[in-house]
Amino acid sequence: MILELDGVDVTFTSGPPWRRKRVHAMRGVTLGIADGEILGLVGESGSGKTTTSMVALGLRRPDGGTALFEGRPFPSRRKELAGRMQAVLQHPQWSLNPRMRVGQCVAEPLVVLGGTDKEQVPERVLGTLDQVGLDASFARRYPHELSGGQRQRVSIARALVTRPPFIVFDEAVSALDVSVQAQILNLIKDLREEFSFAALFISHDIGAVRYVADRVAVMRGGEVVETAESAVFFGTPEHEYSRRLVEAL
Numbered sequence: 042m043i044l045e046l047d048g049v050d051v052t053f054t055s056g057p058p059w060r061r062k063r064v065h066a067m068r069g070v071t072l073g074i075a076d077g078e079i080l081g082l083v084g085e086s087g088s089g090k091t092t093t094s095m096v097a098l099g100l101r102r103p104d105g106g107t108a109l110f111e112g113r114p115f116p117s118r119r120k121e122l123a124g125r126m127q128a129v130l131q132h133p134q135w136s137l138n139p140r141m142r143v144g145q146c147v148a149e150p151l152v153v154l155g156g157t158d159k160e161q162v163p164e165r166v167l168g169t170l171d172q173v174g175l176d177a178s179f180a181r182r183y184p185h186e187l188s189g190g191q192r193q194r195v196s197i198a199r200a201l202v203t204r205p206p207f208i209v210f211d212e213a214v215s216a217l218d219v220s221v222q223a224q225i226l227n228l229i230k231d232l233r234e235e236f237s238f239a240a241l242f243i244s245h246d247i248g249a250v251r252y253v254a255d256r257v258a259v260m261r262g263g264e265v266v267e268t269a270e271s272a273v274f275f276g277t278p279e280h281e282y283s284r285r286l287v288e289a290l
């Protein structure tokens with residue numbers, strides 16, 4: 042297992058001090074992702090998907106339960122995870138520095154990680170751009186000079202460049218046009234074949250999840266209400282709520 046969440050609770054408090062509100066964003070969430078597996082996580086807005094991704098990335102410590110990455114608790118210094126996990130977010134501009142050329146954006150995680158010969162970095166960057174369907178000329182361009190789909194390809198290249206065994210895709214295709222969504226989903230599938238990374242693929246779009254995920258987990262009100270192999274889930278979902286999701290598809 043690359044990621045194991047066991048009974049994870051996360052609680053947020055919000056509102057002014059005289060009207061504090063506690064929100065249980067995750068309640069007893071138990072999920073596992075095997076090496077090379079894509080787990081799709083679906084659920085309506087506010088069901089706890091993004092909080093789950095934060096825990097999976099080690100950006101938020103559970104208030105209860107345990108979270109293990111590669112069989113070990115998350116290190117207190119996230120830097121120790123450098124190169125081992127990456128995230129692709131809904132809006133590529135969240136992870137792409139507008140003042141950096143595409144080549145630098147993609148090179149950055151590799152440089153931070155260290156261990157790659159300086160002379161080899163450009164070759165690795167161009168190779169990774171090629172793997173996401175962008176030719177070498179893109180390396181010199183700035184993120185704002187690209188289309189939404191191209192920008193998302195750059196984010197994927199940046200996520201992939203250190204060859205991480207685990208990638209979180211959080212609503213990675215949600216902001217794209219439908220035709221571009223299909224291209225990016227195909228790209229994710231192809232890259233997984235090639236590099237066999239494991240992934241947590243979060244989307245409120247159950248059609249997208251059906252297309253890429255090996256297994257599906259459904260969240261509702263901070264809880265996982267069903268987990269099943271995709272083939273089983275999309276054939277005969279067990280939970281009433283899941284059934285409604287699949288019927289809506």
Ligand SMILES: Nc1ncnc2c1ncn2[C@@H]1O[C@H](COP(=O)(O)OP(=O)(O)OP(=O)(O)O)[C@@H](O)[C@H]1O
Nearest residue numbers: 053054055064066085086087088089090091092093
């Ligand atoms: N930093 C925070 N402070 C207070 N409450 C929060 C915080 N982050 C999330 N929440 C609350 O936790 C619950 C779960 O939120 P989360 O963002 O994980 O859901 P989600 O399924 O990702 O929703 P969406 O698809 O809209 O992003 C929501 O009720 C949300 O309002």
